Amino acid sequence: MKIEAVDLFYLSMPKVLDIGDGSQDALLVRIRAGDYEGWGECEASPLTSIASFVAPMSHSACKPVKYSVEGKNINDIADIYNISKLVYENSFDLLQADHMLSGIDIALWDLLGKIKQATVYSLLGYKKAYPKLPYASQLFGNTPEETFLKAKKSFDMGFKAVKFGWGPFGKGTLEEDVAQLRAAREGLGKDIHLMIDAGTVWIDNNTDASKRLNALKEINAYCLEEPFINGELAAYKQLSTASPLCPLAAGEGCHNYAQAAAMIEYAGLRFIQIDTGRIGGITAAKRVADLAKAKGVTFINHTFTSHLALSASLQPYAGIKDDLICEYPVESQQLALDITKEKILPDSNGMIHVPDLPGLGMTVDTEKLRPYLVDVEINVNGNNIYKTTAL
Template sequence: MKITEVEPILLRGTAAYGAGASGAEATDNGDWQLLIRVATDEGLTGWSDAETLAPAAVSIIAGEGMATVGFQTLGSLLVGEDPLDVERLWDKLYVGSAYYGRRGIAMHCISALDNCLWSIRAQAAGMPLAELLGGRRRDKVMAYASTLFRSTPEGMIEAANGYIDKGYRAVKFGWGVFGQDPGRDRELVAAARQALGPDRYLMVDPGWYPTVTPNRMQPRSRADNEKLCQWLGDYDVRWVEDFIHPENFDEYAAVRAASPVPVAAGEQVSTVWEFARFIESGCVDVIQPDLTRCGGLTVAKQVAQLANRVGIDLVPHSWLTHLLTGYSLQLIATLPRAHFVEFNVSQSPLTAGIAPTSLTLDETGCITIPAGVGIGIEVDTQFVAAHRVA
């Protein structure tokens, strides 16, 4: 089998990121979305989404490369290769883009391509992806509703009650207005806890660059981060997430050591080498690789081994389309311990339309992990055709 085509597909939407004052649902990135399609000469196709600067990513995959090793486009490195040789191709992509990549947009693209190759490999084997990743240990996992902070306590209560009505037993509120007014921050968290009650999980994602004005970024100091964790402990928060600059490993370790609340992070960490340093430095209680940023499933498998070795939990970051949900569920199926899957309830019309899914909650707030061939999530190709741009 050979790879015949590597196609970045740029989609355009009209929705704006954000949340309001009421309990009405928030909206994720609804303006641009990148999909990647890898096709083979035997008719098998892998799809993946990618959360990155989408217009620039198109050039990295299918633009004009250079002859020198390290400056080549990712698509040119894959065409003609055997898609089943996934790990070797990861190395080829990493080395082939080393002079402009190694992290950032190039790694996001490598992640999506790697996911596509794993999907093709599972299809070729005629089995669920989890079987190739190490074997299926569970059939379902609890889903947490992942959304943005509303700007009023009343909106928080309304939103939380809506998720309860839908059957969620865990909710994560993040970003939005959080960080602009410390007093309001506490009111919003208190309102969420009040509505969810003592028997449901509440997670908080404060963001790591809270904004006072739209274009003025003000990261918190270490003292502020420690204070944040202290008062979040008053509300029985399951974890506080990704609230420190992603390259400040020392601060993560110091704040985690002082925090009464478990610390979760890792969605912006990439490559197994960086994850090893992050985990071994004692930065987190819950590691959160994003399969469209970390280096794909090839890296996430290794991160799972690192996490298991030191006894911390792994919950993938999966706030994008349900393609990412599907890949994350297949990885979760293989983990020695699995507490949650992140379920993006804030999808815009653009992200929701790409991979509509029948994934639903059962009476315990859990989602069944697809058991069909591949990842169990299909792309709506007609929707993609209607929303793609040249």
């Protein structure tokens, strides 16, 4: 079977706010072959990723992403690996290509699952998908009082694990951060896992990060996520052995396997967090999950958007029983909720389950998405090289 069409759909809320909420827009990828179609989603800046898909060639290693996808075979897993390999070879000087590839690779796994009537995790070699413990992932409130109320709400909803991140954290004084951390713990009570996401706020500054370690210990933080920017290996390593110890989590910014491998190998992480929508898709994420397992580092998905992205991000480690925790978006915009007809909801034990249906097991609700569709037109020297397809 050949790939007959690759269509990109840029969706957006009517108004995008200047807040750390990545669910305000989305780039969906639909790939069609024969009677089948697969869907994928990639992270951030839809217009830039669309440009990477259609941009005129700059040279042999800077071709548009579409060059390595359109018209290619899709009959077996080897075909998906081949397309990844082609994108890396043909577009490796095109920085944005890794994000674009992510959505394409996810759509290809969904498509192949539908062709073979198999779940993606089984195609990846897992005999079984284990339940995951979702943590409610959300932004810090603007004040400790707001954070307290958000924490209380998550507790009341029955979440066993909660993450707070971004917002004002790390941007004001140490005392303000301590107040935020205490408010989160107070709202949750002592038995809930509490994870803290610094959103790279300290860049590479170990002194600023280290000052928070006492408070993180006081609130019994499960982990500290992204104190530094992605790839600052030495800063991570140093903080990982600082006192009092706090387990570190990072990796969402990795846009290829080699970067994640370096974080696992050199950064002293306890948790590697992979965004399937950024790292090059399910193919690259599965390689990272395998490496993490071999190295004793726990794999966690990074997902802050739709349930399509959530299903995609769970597949790469669905079969690893001990990697129990998963990021679970609880503050998504309506757009993200409207993307799929099905939702992945916690069961009565508070656990979530990877869909046991072909592909990613999700149906994209094209009708509901139409009002969100952003019309893009790109002309180069008077020739139209991209125009949004009808949804």
